[in-house]
Amino acid sequence: MVLGLDVFHVFKYPADKVIKTHLAKYPTPKEKFVECIKTVEEKVDSVSGIEYRKKLATCTNVVPNFLRRLGLLNVPAIYLEEESWYYRRQRTAKLSSRMLTWANLAELSEESEFRPSPENPNWTEFRMHGTIAITGVGPFGAILEYYAQMFLRGGGKKSIRIMEELLRERYGEGTKPSSNNSILSNTTSQSRHSVS
Structure with a gap:
């Protein structure tokens, strides 16, 4: 079975500020489980201006002890890979991340996009x-x-909260958000597919 999570959020800040903040947000004391981020590849296309980065993250293993009794899950750290493409001229970014640890047991991946909001060009849709x-x-x-699934859902909420805090610290208050500008929804599929 494939479980999924869809997240939609509007940041009340311009896209260039949101994208730059996201690309530099870890490590931060606001997220104790991300121990280290290493950029392994970085390049800028001289014609298109697209900035590409590949990063490796080392994260604390948060699998509960009762599940670690399965020897395979009892590892000191979890490794993730993130690739990003920042289209500076269009003020958009696309990201793709996947878990490297336990790749033979689990497929955990995320596809994300930041773009200016059609509602207000000084806001950013995520x-x-x-x-x-x-x-x-x-x-x-x-x-x-x-x-x-619980971890992915909690991580989605936490990531948005951290981004909002970092944006306020770096750029001050954005335009006042509406009472609820985030939507998280679960999806389940019996057929196996992958996001790449």
Whole structure:
């Protein structure tokens, strides 16, 4: 089974500020589980101006102890890879991330996009689609899928909160947001697919 999460949020700041903040947000004391970020590739296309980056993140293993009894899950750290394409002229960015740890057991990936809002060009729309598929662990698969979905949902909310805090610290108050400018929704699919 493939579990998914869709996130939509409007940041009340211009896209260039939001994108720059996202690309430099980790590590931060606001997120204790991201231990280290290493840029392994960075280039700018001289014709299009597109900025490409590939980063590797080292994160604390947050899998609960009762699940770590499965020896495969008892690792000291979790590694993630993120690729980003910043289209500076269009004031948009696309990101793709995936978990490298346990790649033979689980497929966890996210596709994200930042773009100016059609409602107000000084605001930024953020859309993210994440998927989780657990294989090869037998009856524990359903438990791991449930836990992974809760982690992905909590991580989505936390990431937005951290971004809002960093934007306020760097640029002051943005335009006052509406009472609820975030939407998180779960999706489930029985058919196996991947986001790439």
